[in-house]
Amino acid sequence: MFSNATKYAIRTVLLLASKSKIKNKNYIASDIASELDIPQPFLSKILQKLVRAKIVSSSKGRGGGFYLTKANLNKSLLDIIICIEGVNVLNECLLGQPTCSDEHPCPLHHYYKDVKKDLQKVISDFSVENLADEMFGVIG
Amino acid sequence: MFSNATKYAIRTVLLLASKSKIKNKNYIASDIASELDIPQPFLSKILQKLVRAKIVSSSKGRGGGFYLTKANLNKSLLDIIICIEGVNVLNECLLGQPTCSDEHPCPLHHYYKDVKKDLQKVISDFSVENLADEMFGVIG
């Protein structure tokens, strides 16, 4: 479904979000990597992309690390997906046909249509903060 | 979602299925490739896998090609997916966490759960023949 990079990115942002709920703590890349079991140098590349896209914030130098601002917490999963994948992979045709629509459907279009709508809703309606809250039982 | 190989495989099998509804015609690899716009040598490799898995039938030599028997028509999309991907990618955790269940859910588990069930239903309940029929308006 997603590339490893995107999975790592989502898990990383949600980790930072949940931690920011506890206390204002910077997380250094190596700690995130070991906590989420992600190769550290690869994670660093992903974090660089997330920082450039203003999905994650960072501070350099001793005592630095990664954290989320209020603005960062309002980002959606869709923002993360597009940042890493370049496109919204969840919006593509299941069979990879360039033109797949109600008018020119692929064989699975009819079945996948509603499923896709549900997925779209989750990844674009919920903010990183919503999801982090939920992980801590604030909502659900 | 799926690899190119799997997308190609599904489209190929459904093409063969729909053609087998018209007349008993062998399709040669190069014709399938140009009709579906798939690199021919790559498609040949995929067809080899499908033949070995008894999802597609073939006859060698002049006048040969690929076709579906009655038994082939009863295969499901799940059979094709597992043949090419090795596993059912639609059954995996969205975030790639090895243990993702109702007891130990990933942050998206709750939302993805029902979606996954719908997808599972489509790919395992419907046979290649069902889908081909539908493409030709026999059912829907």
Next chain:
DNA sequence: TTTAAAGAGGATATATTTATCCCTTTTGCA
């Protein structure tokens, strides 16, 4: 003001996926 911790980022290595090439085997047909 020196030092060590931390991110930034370019260059490189490895693995996997995708795609191609070439030769062999099979088989219908002239």
Next chain:
DNA sequence: TGCAAAAGGGATAAATATATCCTCTTTAAA
């Protein structure tokens, strides 16, 4: 019986994704 059409399959190439390495810059603290 020989030729050409077709799949089978091993070896290789190219592209992409994944992962690592090394150096630079920034910055807090000793």
